[in-house]
Amino acid sequence: MNALMSKMQSHYLQVGELLGKLEPLALLGARLLVARVFWLSGLGKVNTFEIFGLRFPTFDMQGSTYYLFGSEFFPDLSPGLAKLAAIGAATGELTLPLLLVFGFLTRLGALGLLVMTLVIQIFVFPEAWWSVHVWWTAILFILIVRGPGSLSVDKVLGLTR
Numbered sequence: 001m002n003a004l005m006s007k008m009q010s011h012y013l014q015v016g017e018l019l020g021k022l023e024p025l026a027l028l029g030a031r032l033l034v035a036r037v038f039w040l041s042g043l044g045k046v047n048t049f050e051i052f053g054l055r056f057p058t059f060d061m062q063g064s065t066y067y068l069f070g071s072e073f074f075p076d077l078s079p080g081l082a083k084l085a086a087i088g089a090a091t092g093e094l095t096l097p098l099l100l101v102f103g104f105l106t107r108l109g110a111l112g113l114l115v116m117t118l119v120i121q122i123f124v125f126p127e128a129w130w131s132v133h134v135w136w137t138a139i140l141f142i143l144i145v146r147g148p149g150s151l152s153v154d155k156v157l158g159l160t161r
Contacts, residue, residue: 027142027149031106034139035097038113042093045086065090073124092116100143103152105159110143 045065069089070082077085092112099109114137121133147160154160 023146024149024151027146028103028151030139030143031100031103031148031152034110034113034136034143035100037136038093038116039097042090042097045090045093089116100148103148103154104157106148106152106154107144110140114140114144 065086066079066083069086070077070079074082074085093116096109096112096116099105100113117133117136117140121129125133148154149160152160
């Protein structure tokens with residue numbers, strides 16, 4: 001019985017080692033998944049133009065975004081602060097995901113998006129924890145702890161192991 005358990009343990013460890021070789025792909029997938037969520041949200045806050053199916057921001061904030069930030073999301077903010085919050089959110093949602101996509105300063109980008117997620121959770125959509133935000137938080141936390149993996153600019157520049 002002991003020999004059988006030892007053999008099963010050995011096989012289990014071997015399978016684990018083989019699957020561990022997929023970590024760079026798993027981390028790349030996590031980076032792309034969470035980057036897409038925030039990128040699309042950022043595009044929704046700005047006017048865009050489209051080339052070959054790719055949408056690019058013009059950084060001409062839409063009036064509806066200012067309205068949402070000033071009256072729906074943060075009703076106690078002055079119009080000037082609401083406008084600043086809208087611009088900051090759009091800028092973060094359009095720059096931080098690019099860091100994740102390329103795996104450049106990944107931990108910093110993931111930390112920024114984690115802070116945004118927590119602000120959204122606490123102040124904007126407190127009911128969305130288990131349906132959405134917990135998943136973003138888990139992915140971002142993994143990227144902060146593990147880093148981007150070997151398929152990244154961080155790896156090429158020696159910013160991660």
